[in-house]
Amino acid sequence: MESLLQLLQGFETALTWWNLLYCFLGVTVGMLVGVMPGLGPTAGMAILLPITFGMDPIPAIIMLAGIFYGAMYGGTVTSVLINTPGEAASVITCIDGYQMAKQGRGGTALGIAAIGSFIGGSVAIMGLALIGPPLAEFALKFVPPEFFSLMILGLMTLLGLMGKSLLKGITAAVLGLVLSLIGMDPVTGTIRFTFGQMQLMDGFDFVIVAMGLFGISEILISGENNTELEIIPKIKGLFPRKGEWKPSILSILRGTGIGFFLGLIPGANAVIASLVSYSAEKKLAKDPSRFGKGAIEGVAGPETANNAYSGAALIPLFTLGLPSSPTVAVLLGAFIMHGLTPGPVLFQTNPDFVWSVIASMFIGNLLLLIMNLPLAGIWAKVALVPYKLLFPLILIVSAIGAYSVNNRLWDIGAMVAFGVIGYILKKLDFPLAPMVLTFVLGKSIESSLLRSLKISESGFLIFFQRPISAALMGITLLILVFSIYSVAKKKRSALAGDVEI
Numbered sequence: 042m043e044s045l046l047q048l049l050q051g052f053e054t055a056l057t058w059w060n061l062l063y064c065f066l067g068v069t070v071g072m073l074v075g076v077m078p079g080l081g082p083t084a085g086m087a088i089l090l091p092i093t094f095g096m097d098p099i100p101a102i103i104m105l106a107g108i109f110y111g112a113m114y115g116g117t118v119t120s121v122l123i124n125t126p127g128e129a130a131s132v133i134t135c136i137d138g139y140q141m142a143k144q145g146r147g148g149t150a151l152g153i154a155a156i157g158s159f160i161g162g163s164v165a166i167m168g169l170a171l172i173g174p175p176l177a178e179f180a181l182k183f184v185p186p187e188f189f190s191l192m193i194l195g196l197m198t199l200l201g202l203m204g205k206s207l208l209k210g211i212t213a214a215v216l217g218l219v220l221s222l223i224g225m226d227p228v229t230g231t232i233r234f235t236f237g238q239m240q241l242m243d244g245f246d247f248v249i250v251a252m253g254l255f256g257i258s259e260i261l262i263s264g265e266n267n268t269e270l271e272i273i274p275k276i277k278g279l280f281p282r283k284g285e286w287k288p289s290i291l292s293i294l295r296g297t298g299i300g301f302f303l304g305l306i307p308g309a310n311a312v313i314a315s316l317v318s319y320s321a322e323k324k325l326a327k328d329p330s331r332f333g334k335g336a337i338e339g340v341a342g343p344e345t346a347n348n349a350y351s352g353a354a355l356i357p358l359f360t361l362g363l364p365s366s367p368t369v370a371v372l373l374g375a376f377i378m379h380g381l382t383p384g385p386v387l388f389q390t391n392p393d394f395v396w397s398v399i400a401s402m403f404i405g406n407l408l409l410l411i412m413n414l415p416l417a418g419i420w421a422k423v424a425l426v427p428y429k430l431l432f433p434l435i436l437i438v439s440a441i442g443a444y445s446v447n448n449r450l451w452d453i454g455a456m457v458a459f460g461v462i463g464y465i466l467k468k469l470d471f472p473l474a475p476m477v478l479t480f481v482l483g484k485s486i487e488s489s490l491l492r493s494l495k496i497s498e499s500g501f502l503i504f505f506q507r508p509i510s511a512a513l514m515g516i517t518l519l520i521l522v523f524s525i526y527s528v529a530k531k532k533r534s535a536l537a538g539d540v541e542i
Contacts, residue, residue, distance in 0.1 A: 048170050051396030055404055060100055060397065067104035068405045071111020072412065075131075076119055082112035083368045084259045087251035088435060090375055091442030098379040099394055103401040105375050109368055110351040110402065113311065114158055114409045117344055121150045131347075133315040137332060137339030150340045152279035155413040157293040157345035159406050164297050165304060165352025166402045169359065173395075176360040177388040185496070186503050189489035190513035191361060192482050197517045209471045217476035220245060221483020240451045247374035249443055249456050250480060254473055255367070256439050257460025260432045262467055285337050292322055292338040296345030303346075304353025311347040311366075318346035352402065358383050359395065362485075367474045370481045 054060060074085030086108050093101035116131030121138035134154065141150040183191065196214070223234040224244030235241040281289050299321065300314040322342040323332045332339050355372075357363040362384035364370035376383045381391060388395055443456040463473060497503035505511045 047392060047396045048400060050393070051398075051400035052403075054099065054393060054397040055103070055400040060103055060401060061404070063096075063100040063104040064107055064401045064405050065408060067107020068111035068114075068409050068412070070104075071108040071113075072115035072409070074108065075112035075115020075117075082109050083251075083371060084255040085112060086368060086371045086375075087248070087254075088256040088439050088442065090248050090251065090371065090378070091445045093375065093379070094445060098381055098391075099397050101379055102372070102375060102381075102394070102398050103405075105372055106355075106398060106402060107405045109372065110162055110348065110405065111409060113162075113348050113351050114155070114413055117154045117158070118151065118413075121147050121154070121340070131315075131344075133319045133343040134340055136319070137334070137336050140333070140335035141337070141340065144335050146335065148279045149281055149337065151413065153281055153289050153337055153341045154344040155410055157289075157296060157341045158348040158413075159410040160293050161297045161300055161345035161347075161349035162352050162406045162409075163403060165301050165349045166399060166406070168301055168353060169356050169402075170396075170399050172356060173360050173399075174388055176356070177385040179385075181385045181389070182509065183385065185489045185492040186507050186510045187513070189486065189493050190504055190510040190517070191363070192486045192489065194513050194517045194520075196479065196482065196486075197520045206470070209469075210475050213466065213471045213473065214475035214479045217479035218483050220250070220476075221480045222487070226487075240449070244484075245455065246447070246452065247481065248378065249452050250459050251371050251374060251477065252439055252443060253456040253459025254463035254477065255371075256435070257457060258463030258467055258473075260435060261460065261464040264432055281337055288338050289341045292318075292342040293345045295321060295325075296342040297349045299342075300346035300349025300351075301353040304350040305356055311350045314346040314350040315343035318342040359387060360385060362387075364478060364481055367477045370477050373481055 055064070070085060070089065071082065074082060086105055089108065090105070093105065096104075113131075117134055117138070120131040120134040121142050138147075138150045138154070141147060219234075221244070223241055225232055225242065232242065296318045299318045300311075303314045303317065319332075319339060319342060322336075322338045323329050326332065326336070326338065354366060354369050358369050358373060358376075362373070362382065364373045373383055381387065381394065439456065440453050443453045444450065466473060466476075493503055494500065499506065503510070504514055
């Protein structure tokens with residue numbers, strides 16, 4: 042009951058004209074970066090992060106969160122109409138969505154995707170409103186040993202983001218951890234790894250790192266892979282046929298459950314949610330052969346799942362301070378930049394902020410539903426903007442944003458350097474997600490470890506002597522053992538296959 046009253050107060054703040062304006066701007070920009078191939082929510086948020094410097098925390102986070110879940114809607118449009126996913130989570134939608142468009146049913150695919158996205162996103166946000174406060178209250182029992190164990194568990198779930206090569210994933214994670222150690226020791230104040238550069242006294246600014254790794258590298262990759270897109274098919278009829286409503290609604294409900302569950306797991310991502318949903322729909326279908334040929338369930342389920350994931354992924358951030366994906370890591374950086382500490386104390390110290398942002402997400406989802414259904418054709422035309430016009434503009438905005446962080450040219454150079462590093466890592470197939478997450482969590486892990494050892498009388502055993510910490514460490518060890526077993530099993534299967542050949 043108390044949560045409901047606080048949510049109503051949040052709506053009162055979110056419905057003020059300036060917060061509504063920033064919500065509208067956020068979801069509109071989210072749609073744009075979702076529609077434009079080569080950008081996506083992470084790059085879009087990273088590039089626009091400096092714009093929020095002079096803003097109050099509430100409108101700033103409302104706008105950035107709008108970009109996050111708005112991009113999930115936007116990626117659907119080009120996936121269905123021109124078989125070009127605007128962001129990674131929409132790749133699965135191409136399979137059946139584009140086939141429906143070729144059959145003259147692109148409007149139906151976009152309609153059911155918008156409806157499913159609205160339902161999945163709204164249910165996930167309601168889950169944040171209901172689960173967030175009790176989970177945060179429980180997490181108030183955490184002290185440094187529990188926080189360290191929790192973050193080690195979060196790092197262990199990075200195994201899901203390691204990509205094809207575990208070695209490359211671990212290398213990227215270690216690189217991010219090393220970058221987080223540059224500057225001043227958070228406990229003793231010792232300066233390390235600055236090589237005499239005064240600009241590195243406080244370490245690398247997260248905004249600069251994020252803009253380089255995601256924004257600049259995406260410009261380089263997308264410019265290299267420049268391809269001309271085809272004309273957009275006409276959109277007719279936005280709603281399913283009479284006999285398609287029941288299977289579509291069932292797919293939406295299943296996609297909501299799958300996306301919400303995976304959003305709670307640090308290390309999962311929207312692509313996994315979409316893929317699991319698509320696989321489930323195909324297995325449960327009476328006629329699986331329809332999939333890949335324009336099955337409406339193949340659009341409804343995955344699109345619902347990736348939007349439910351987006352809302353649920355904010356629960357670990359708001360309650361535990363854990364970013365579950367690179368995009369949420371950028372949002373975590375925005376929290377810190379505005380003097381907010383995500384985690385259990387956030388609900389206690391900044392309740393107005395928390396509930397205003399949650400309320401704005403309900404409003405943003407409704408705005409996206411209104412914007413998507415009648416305007417899908419207009420959004421798709423954005424994807425036809427030539428790269429030679431689009432990317433120089435993004436580069437200029439990025440340079441201005443980097444300079445505005447500390448008003449120095451050194452930051453522009455650092456951003457470009459991280460852009461080149463990100464480009465090289467992507468070309469070599471190194472995943473960037475582990476690198477960004479360890480960079481964000483690095484100082485917190487180090488601080489929690491050192492503070493835990495200072496209050497400990499038995500060294501590292503303190504992490505196994507406290508019940509909550511011991512349980513978290515136990516789960517971490519189970520994940521590690523299971524991961525090693527899975528890798529060994531795959532190698533045995535591969536060797537067996539080679540022997541049979």
